[in-house]
Amino acid sequence: MNDTQDQQQLQALRDFFFAQNAAQLSDAYAALDEAVSIDLPKVDDWEAVEFAFNRLFVGPKALIAPPFASVYLEPEPQVMGKSTLISRQIFEMLGVQSPWQGTLPDDHLSLELDACIRLSAVRQAGDSPEVEDLWSYFLQAHLDQWLPSWINRVRSAEQLPPAIHTVTDILAAWLADEMRDLKSTEPSIGL
Amino acid sequence: MDKLKQKKMEKTLSCNSSRRRFLQGLLATGALATMPIGLLQPMLAEAKELFSDADYQIFRNACPRNCFDSCSLKTFVKDGVVEFVEGSPESTYTAGGLCVKGYSYPRRVYSPDRIKYPMVQVGRGSGNWKRVSWEEAIDRIAQKILKIKELDGNLLGLGLDKYSGNFGITHYGVEGMMSSLGYTTRFAGTPCWPAGIDAQNYDMGDMWTNDPEDMVKSKYIIVWGGNPAWCSVHSMKYIYEARRKGAKLVVIDPVLTQTAAKADLYIRPHTSTDGALALGMARHLIDKGMVDQEFVSKHAVGFDAFKKYLKEKVSVEWAAAETGVSAAMIRHLAEEFATADPATIWIGYGMQRHANGGSMVRAIDALVAMTGNIGKEGGGARYGHLRTWGFNYNAMVMSPPEGSKGIVGGGPAKGDFHFGGDEATTYSNRNFNMNQAARDILAQKESPLRMLWVACRNPMSQNQNTALMKKAYDSIEAVVVVDQFFTKTVEQADIVLPHTTLFEEYNVNVGYWHYWMALNEQAIKPMYEAKSDVQIAALLSARMNKLAPGSCTFPLETDTRVWMEKEFNQGIHDLFGIKSWKDLKKGPKKAKLASSASWHDRKFKTPSGKYEFFSSLAAEHGHAALPEYRPKRAATAPLRVITPHSKFSLHSQFQNLDYMADFNPEPFVYVHPTTAAAKGIADGQQVRVFNSLGEVRLKARLTGNVPTQVLVMYEQWFKDSNFLVQKIIDDTPADMGAYKTGAPGTAVHDQFADIEKA
Numbered sequence: 024m025n026d027t028q029d030q031q032q033l034q035a036l037r038d039f040f041f042a043q044n045a046a047q048l049s050d051a052y053a054a055l056d057e058a059v060s061i062d063l064p065k066v067d068d069w070e071a072v073e074f075a076f077n078r079l080f081v082g083p084k085a086l087i088a089p090p091f092a093s094v095y096l097e098p099e100p101q102v103m104g105k106s107t108l109i110s111r112q113i114f115e116m117l118g119v120q121s122p123w124q125g126t127l128p129d130d131h132l133s134l135e136l137d138a139c140i141r142l143s144a145v146r147q148a149g150d151s152p153e154v155e156d157l158w159s160y161f162l163q164a165h166l167d168q169w170l171p172s173w174i175n176r177v178r179s180a181e182q183l184p185p186a187i188h189t190v191t192d193i194l195a196a197w198l199a200d201e202m203r204d205l206k207s208t209e210p211s212i213g214l
Numbered sequence: 215m216d217k218l219k220q221k222k223m224e225k226t227l228s229c230n231s232s233r234r235r236f237l238q239g240l241l242a243t244g245a246l247a248t249m250p251i252g253l254l255q256p257m258l259a260e261a262k263e264l265f266s267d268a269d270y271q272i273f274r275n276a277c278p279r280n281c282f283d284s285c286s287l288k289t290f291v292k293d294g295v296v297e298f299v300e301g302s303p304e305s306t307y308t309a310g311g312l313c314v315k316g317y318s319y320p321r322r323v324y325s326p327d328r329i330k331y332p333m334v335q336v337g338r339g340s341g342n343w344k345r346v347s348w349e350e351a352i353d354r355i356a357q358k359i360l361k362i363k364e365l366d367g368n369l370l371g372l373g374l375d376k377y378s379g380n381f382g383i384t385h386y387g388v389e390g391m392m393s394s395l396g397y398t399t400r401f402a403g404t405p406c407w408p409a410g411i412d413a414q415n416y417d418m419g420d421m422w423t424n425d426p427e428d429m430v431k432s433k434y435i436i437v438w439g440g441n442p443a444w445c446s447v448h449s450m451k452y453i454y455e456a457r458r459k460g461a462k463l464v465v466i467d468p469v470l471t472q473t474a475a476k477a478d479l480y481i482r483p484h485t486s487t488d489g490a491l492a493l494g495m496a497r498h499l500i501d502k503g504m505v506d507q508e509f510v511s512k513h514a515v516g517f518d519a520f521k522k523y524l525k526e527k528v529s530v531e532w533a534a535a536e537t538g539v540s541a542a543m544i545r546h547l548a549e550e551f552a553t554a555d556p557a558t559i560w561i562g563y564g565m566q567r568h569a570n571g572g573s574m575v576r577a578i579d580a581l582v583a584m585t586g587n588i589g590k591e592g593g594g595a596r597y598g599h600l601r602t603w604g605f606n607y608n609a610m611v612m613s614p615p616e617g618s619k620g621i622v623g624g625g626p627a628k629g630d631f632h633f634g635g636d637e638a639t640t641y642s643n644r645n646f647n648m649n650q651a652a653r654d655i656l657a658q659k660e661s662p663l664r665m666l667w668v669a670c671r672n673p674m675s676q677n678q679n680t681a682l683m684k685k686a687y688d689s690i691e692a693v694v695v696v697d698q699f700f701t702k703t704v705e706q707a708d709i710v711l712p713h714t715t716l717f718e719e720y721n722v723n724v725g726y727w728h729y730w731m732a733l734n735e736q737a738i739k740p741m742y743e744a745k746s747d748v749q750i751a752a753l754l755s756a757r758m759n760k761l762a763p764g765s766c767t768f769p770l771e772t773d774t775r776v777w778m779e780k781e782f783n784q785g786i787h788d789l790f791g792i793k794s795w796k797d798l799k800k801g802p803k804k805a806k807l808a809s810s811a812s813w814h815d816r817k818f819k820t821p822s823g824k825y826e827f828f829s830s831l832a833a834e835h836g837h838a839a840l841p842e843y844r845p846k847r848a849a850t851a852p853l854r855v856i857t858p859h860s861k862f863s864l865h866s867q868f869q870n871l872d873y874m875a876d877f878n879p880e881p882f883v884y885v886h887p888t889t890a891a892a893k894g895i896a897d898g899q900q901v902r903v904f905n906s907l908g909e910v911r912l913k914a915r916l917t918g919n920v921p922t923q924v925l926v927m928y929e930q931w932f933k934d935s936n937f938l939v940q941k942i943i944d945d946t947p948a949d950m951g952a953y954k955t956g957a958p959g960t961a962v963h964d965q966f967a968d969i970e971k972a
């Protein structure tokens with residue numbers, strides 16, 4: 024996958040998990056379909072996907088898989104924890120901030136994916152060891168610390184629509200790829 | 215990434231100047247110029263200092279949850295996040311500490327379970343929800359209201375079920391919103407304390423309690439049918455202090471509560487016979503001549519009639535047989551109580567939640583009165599008060615739009631917290647009984663309830679007879695629920711609107727037990743899309759007037775601080791000795807009291823101006839004029855069920871938080887070992903508790919803390935459980951409550967069921 028495709032895929036993932044209704048879900052899904060080489064499962068009933076999506080990530084019932092990092096990273100599951108502020112700090116290092124700062128936790132999955140998109144763009148634009156360090160930190164010390172637990176929760180949800188399952192798998196695969204890349208470029212400790 | 219690099223990055227992240235240096239480096243390379251447009255936005259110039267190294271910002275808050283203690287809070291905020299809360303040290307009552315529920319507040323704001331957005335359910339109870347914008351949600355609601363008006367020619371088909379989930383004064387804006395739309399249906403009454411309110415009104419002309427802080431002056435304290443160690447933890451320090459100075463603490467309760475465990479003397483009467491115990495004590499005092507003659511002759515009326523009643527109808531032996539408390543103990547208790555000076559009785563709300571609850575409160579009032587303990591510091595028949603509630607109710611008092619039609623000759627509105635005046639109007643709202651809401655909804659043929667607005671309540675988990683409630687809800691075309699969490703009521707909603715927590719709005723709070731007033735400041739931005747009741751009302755008003763000009767009179771103001779400010783008046787300023795609400799920023803203030811004793815001048819508000827052992831008003835309302843014994847409700851199943859408050863929740867609030875779930879993960883039915891043995895039930899075993907209404911399934915816990923023949927289950931809402939004690943509790947009313955609150959109370963502790971292994 025080339026860099027542009029990678030960016031498109033990340034953007035589609037970001038938009039999918041930030042969708043507010045069936046139409047936005049379906050649009051993001053279509054964009055993802057374009058960006059990936061596999062064929063995504065066909066969706067007949069977007070409303071059903073929307074209901075399932077809301078049960079998982081939006082509410083109003085207690086969420087099956089809250090899409091906020093701190094729920095998984097803090098010793099006790101709540102939003103706006105210390106780890107939420109780490110995301111806010113990383114955004115600041117990139118010169119951006121969430122327009123929903125203080126109302127939507129900064130470590131919402133989609134905001135973090137957005138930061139990844141930005142960070143990737145910055146990486147492509149120049150060759151800075153500091154930027155590389157920030158990238159590996161964000162991935163290894165943050166995203167990889169919570170996304171696997173979140174992914175597990177999504178995958179084990181009852182009656183999970185294939186569409187959400189597949190999109191989650193794509194996200195999982197992206198993370199695994201990035202982690203593999205990081206490991207291969209890193210000198211092993213102790214050398 | 216190796217550990218060293220990770221550490222270095224963490225250091226950079228946590229340091230304002232390092233982060234800025236990093237950003238400046240990026241800017242210099244021009245790398246940021248290529249940044250794609252996405253969700254995150256370029257940092258605002260004024261937001262450059264995202265993280266301050268400064269100390270916490272401190273805000274004033276108030277716990278608004280209908281708790282005796284109505285604590286004032288100090289909230290510590292850093293980087294826009296509530297980090298922790300403390301009790302205000304400035305209030306001698308809160309005294310720097312909170313209860314377990316209060317300390318869990320940050321978990322409430324930041325629970326991932328919070329309702330975040332307006333949402334619409336496609337098929338009530340289906341669990342299929344769509345997220346909608348506020349505009350869409352409000353538009354749907356407004357359209358529905360206009361449709362009702364069009365169909366019925368009035369808005370009686372629109373109902374409001376609201377009570378005390380948030381007691382902040384501006385939340386009376388929900389009632390205001392309804393009034394601003396026209397004449398609607400109100401769920402009148404209170405599930406909480408109405409029988410006792412009426413009882414105290416018959417006896418003294420008002421409900422007015424001594425300052426709880428003056429319990430330190432008491433020489434003898436009886437806590438009767440209440441459990442302050444769980445439900446008013448801040449009052450315990452006064453009880454302890456009184457004991458340290460030599461006072462005796464007696465707890466009268468069918469359950470060996472945590473308060474009882476701390477008592478010098480614990481007395482367990484049969485459930486619902488407390489009136490007989492009080493009357494037996496009174497009879498003994500007559501026999502012994504231990505009556506405060508000055509009080510009964512100078513400050514009271516009807517004592518002779520009461521005395522005659524006691525002599526003719528009550529004996530200590532009769533009281534002993536009724537209550538199961540020995541005659542010797544009744545005499546001993548009566549004498550000790552009458553001898554101590556001052557002596558006081560704290561009348562718990564649990565005691566009056568019986569079919570004969572009001573009459574029991576009257577009997578206890580009489581005992582306190584005849585011993586001369588009313589109007590005395592350290593004495594008193596303590597129940598509650600509303601003396602500090604003289605706000606403007608600016609958000610509540612709204613005039614209906616021109617041409618609105620309602621009930622003709624319905625009379626003025628009533629309610630424990632109704633402060634709207636008693637002016638006569640051509641039309642009025644239609645009142646349903648909050649405590650028998652399901653019956654009233656289902657019985658209505660004319661202008662049926664088409665739409666229900668639920669705020670500050672969770673009736674589907676807290677109202678009695680769940681099955682009937684469900685049937686009633688099923689008959690309503692549209693249900694709108696405003697809440698913070700997905701309760702059993704939200705489950706039955708068509709539209710849910712997310713509400714702010716106390717940290718996300720301005721308000722002002724007072725208590726009905728202590729005499730403090732506390733400011734509630736907005737400490738953080740509202741999370742997600744939560745809005746306060748008054749903001750919701752303003753949105754609705756805007757939409758209504760757009761669709762049908764003149765259809766709603768609610769002001770468009772959305773600043774909760776402005777709403778809060780408008781509640782203050784000279785009376786409040788004078789009572790609390792403040793010049794402006796801003797003085798409360800320094801901490802809560804206590805009302806300036808002429809005495810810590812209620813009725814200190816013995817000027818009672820009864821028709822006679824005296825304490826009324828004999829109340830013609832009570833007789834007029836169909837009760838006995840005297841505090842006569844009213845027999846307990848006849849059993850409808852082999853075992854009694856009582857459903858008191860848990861330590862971990864305020865009704866259905868708080869238990870859903872993870873903190874509470876850690877301590878108290880599941881419900882139990884508490885059974886006496888003898889009863890359990892007879893049914894072959896072992897500790898921890900799954901059982902079903904059932905009666906003609908339905909059943910609940912849960913584990914049994916065997917304990918001698920409950921009497922034989924009595925099952926105890928705490929009334930709670932567990933978020934991941936189908937347990938609802940109200941499935942087997944019926945809506946039998948208490949004897950009193952209609953006079954002052956518009957509907958009789960509930961007899962939720964006068965209930966019956968059977969138990970068996972599941």
Ligand code: SF4
Binds near residue numbers: 283285316
């Ligand atoms: S629940 Fe009661 S005791 Fe606890 S913090 Fe709130 S007011 Fe205070």
